[in-house]
Amino acid sequence: MTDAASPSAKPRVGLFVTCLVDLMRPSVGFAALRLLARAGAEVVVPDQQTCCGQPAYNSGDSETARAIAKTVISAFEDFDQVVAPSGSCAGMITEHYPKLFADDEMWHARSQDLAARTFELTTYLHDHLDLNDTGAVFAGSATYHDSCAGLRELGIKHQPRTLLATVDGLTLNEMDDTESCCGFGGLFSIKFPDVSGAIVDKKAANVEAAESDLLLGGDLGCLMNVAGKLKRRGSGVRVFHIAEVLANMTDAPAIGEDAT
């Protein structure tokens, strides 16, 4: 860990960046840092982190998933809480790490300990830090996609919406079937491109029908999938991670948008 521990009374939060944010869209990570700081947390980003292991776990490679999980568990041992800007990765840690170590008493205990301290970003901001003033401004409308793991594994539904209500000037238009899958499914989108493409086409049509300026969500994988489809369909809807809107970072190019 590169950051020194601080003796303040603030909760000491470890940011689990997630591989997609790290590689594809660092601004989501910076947005998370700003939001957590604004809400009163002291945030540290351990450098010994890569991915939560879902690509291996969901491919049936439990051995690799366990090895990766061990590095995550070790990297985040010392934090009061661990926060990830993704329902899918947070759910992997809270719901699936303990299952991976069902036959290993020591690691099972450690995985349960991490699971109890791990939260998805909007849940943590809303439920634990009671953030109710983001100071964010966006003059326009947005629609919100409920990503599956966040919604069904972690019960994330009202938290992002309550937080979005603090954004000055933003109106939320709910799309039809917002709880249905976008067809991403991690490696599913690569293994079954035709099927995934047909599912995301429906999602993109629902987004367009919501007639909003923005599509927002809490998981970068789903957002890249839908943004890519919207762009292919010639839609002008701009796609951001919810953290970017809450942290007032919508002036930058949206996901998949050309730089000006």
Place this chain on the structure above:
Amino acid sequence: MTLPSQGHAPQCHDFQKGAKKALDDAQLQGLLNRTLKDGFQQKRLASMARLPEYDDLRDRARDLKNHVLDHLDVYLERFEAEVKKAGGHVHWAKDAETARAMILDICLAADAKIVSKGKSMIAEEIALNDHLEANGLTPVETDLGEYIIQLRHELPSHIIAPAFHLSKNQVAETFKDHHTHLDKDRDLSEATVLLSEARSELREKFLTADVGITGANFLIAETGTAMIVTNEGNGDLTQSLPRVHIALTSIEKVVPTLDDATLLLRLLARTATGQEQSVYNTFFTGPKRDGDLDGPEEFHVVLLDNGRTDLLASEFRDILRCIRCGACINHCPVYGVTSGHAYGWVYPGPMGSVLTPHFVGIEEAHLLPSASTFCGRCEEVCPVRIPLPDLLRRWRMRGFQRGHPGGLQRFGLKAWALLAKHPALYAPIMRLAVGGLKGLAGKRGAFKRLIGAGGWTKARDLPAPQGGTFQARYRKGER
């Protein structure tokens, strides 16, 4: 686990190809959208809204089924004893072949020519019709959907709506092709006309059938009763008109009491079609008694195992709670664009992708457990709370151990895993990779095509990386 004796042969060996065929069929896509979303899903939601105790019932149903699975031998033996007491016969079939032979024997002993059939997924599982036909009998499906796909020699595409994949026009064409004794220029453009034509064709068969074969939704141990639900009443006619009735069913359908059956019935139709209950709920106990006005002279129950005992002892045990409502199928985003035939065998959708590898082997069916986004909606709607994504993942683990996926996918996964396990290696290599991609993208925010990402970019653009990894930028002091 050994493979159960094979019943129906798989009709599609490659999910990808089957899916592609369905995706290219614009008419089928329209049918799927209308029937699933506006039909099954909306109706289920509406019926749930009228049942405040829905979630409580699901817990009770799960617990009931678990209890039965824990004491399956006890309840099956009680069921057998009660059937015998009522004058019926019970036949234990360890596999598909045995069940087919038992049923043929009963039919031959009854000197049967025509066999009427109610809808039974077990009959599909053991490919009963082909066997009866090969032995000179004429099986006639009496459920409208089953009748249509029997004429077309197709597998059902859905467990509760077998001809779900067909349009009204396709049904009309099928009838014109097969009902050749009728005027070929007749107008079949109205659904009601199709219905009455099927009804008059089938009425004749009901009356002339020597043996009637139905499935069973539940078997009630305390009374030796088999019960079925239908919406067309064909089950009742199949059961009561012929001289011999055979209930063909599988061992996990047994429940202890009539009250228990009622609990499951409260969930079954609501979850399946959004009906409060199916139109016909029929309980049959034994053959016709002295003084009864109707009913069969002989009553047989064929109890199929076909690998279910192995399932019971396996990590897939939970799937035996399934009451065949079809809700997981109706809510699956993958089934919603591929329909049922792509799954290749008798049971499609999430429950099918758990069952099929067991019945036809993981080698044949290795793609099915992967054909899920793990969105979790199947588990969310399951009336007996089967953890379907977890069960699918267990099959993926077994597949992975046997080399699936192989080739480039496995190599890529292993290479990525090597990096992901070693952060010190991962960071610099990923920084280079991201830099390269960003350089390639320039000011473009997304790729329309990219070597190595053909699967992705076939259907959608690939958003380009923003530039620099978060970790590198953060270490340089950016906040």
